[in-house]
Amino acid sequence: MIVQANRLDHVEEYYFSTKLKEVRALEESGKPIINLGVGSPDLPPPPQVMTALQQALLNPVAHQYQPYRGTTDFRQAIAEFYQNFYGVKLNSETEILPLMGSKEGITHISMAFLNEGDEVLIPNPGYPTYAAVSKLVGASAVLYDLSEKNGWLPNLEELEKKDLSRVKLMWVNYPHMPTGAAGKEDLFRELKAFGKKHHILIVNDNPYSFILNEEPESILKHSEGMEGVLELNSLSKSFNMSGWRIGMLCGSEKNINSVLKVKTNMDSGMFFPLQAGAAMALRLPREWFKEQNKVYLQRKEELVKLANALGCHYTEDQTGMFLWCRVPVGTTSEAFVDHLLKQYHIFAAPGFIFGSQGEGYIRFSLCASEENIIKARKRLTA
Structure with missing residues (x-):
């Protein structure tokens, strides 16, 4: 047996x-x-995206292995998207990593940064995969409670009272699933300061920022460098492309390279036409x-x-x-x-x-x- x-x-x-x-x-x-x-x-999905996908099928390199970091054009489209919609300037060569869906990124990030016995701060309520993946890599999930009374936002003053010495990573997810609480600039500033103080990597999972939300925000904005933060994003919700499995991870070159070590041992690059279609989607107007x-x-x-x-x-x-x-x-x-x-x-x-x-x-x-x-x-x- x-x-x-x-x-x-x-x-x-x-x-x-x-x-x-x-x-x-x-x-x-x-x-x-x-x-x-x-x-x-x-x-x-947008019709322009479907056209770009179909045309890319005829490209001579369409059916070959693709770069682990994604195509140059797709990464550049991500950089343009972040600049145009979030006001965040990213280096497309070093600060962006395309993913086969942002759910994959949760696993890759956890494997890249967590050792057995490390603790992870996880929102309650929140996406169940955060806790599941933490357990899979041998880390301990430490829940931090969100409540309707507090607008479903983390109470950082209460967290400060806890022993955070073993906490390595904190998952946040704004706009929040399942409650719909929107992430504001002040919240992200406070989270970055909290992470810096306690040497905790803050990871924002950000796939919902354009759905019924007038003020899309990124945790990467207004940061003095991105060493202590990462952001996951996805085309699944905003562009109706969930079955395409396309996401992205953005952050400092150092942190991206750590995740890349994991990713290059897990897949052999994303199908070229998918990247071409995704690049078209990210360049659509508001x-x-x-x-x-x-x-x-x-x-x-x-x-x-x-x-x-x-x-x-x-x-x-x-x-x-x-x-x-x-x-x-x-x-x-x-x-x-x-x-x-x-x-x-x-x-x-x-x-x-x-x-x-x-x-x-x-x-x-x-x-x-x-x-x-x-x-x-x-x-x-x-």
């Missing part, structure tokens, strides 16, 4: 991997499930986001009506592609989600999967048509 590695003893299969099997089984049995749970954009956000805003207005009909509470200032709601008193997030699924054939994400601070909340996704959201609400009174 072959025994699995000890590192898997405290790592569970991703919630959506298992729950969606149940959803598919219900669909196969004839139940018309409306999926409001997963943040996988249903809108198409009108792309404005038009897309009109669609998301209409969907959000309908989701708000659904939340009201369910007796859920939500805050008005949320950004991103989700609506984060407190479930009615007297139930749990899991029970509420199961009730919606079995009674009305509506699937949403229970807050507990994002951490203990997510208990009592539910997350609805904007990645469903306005028609389906309206249909979901009508089922409540059918």
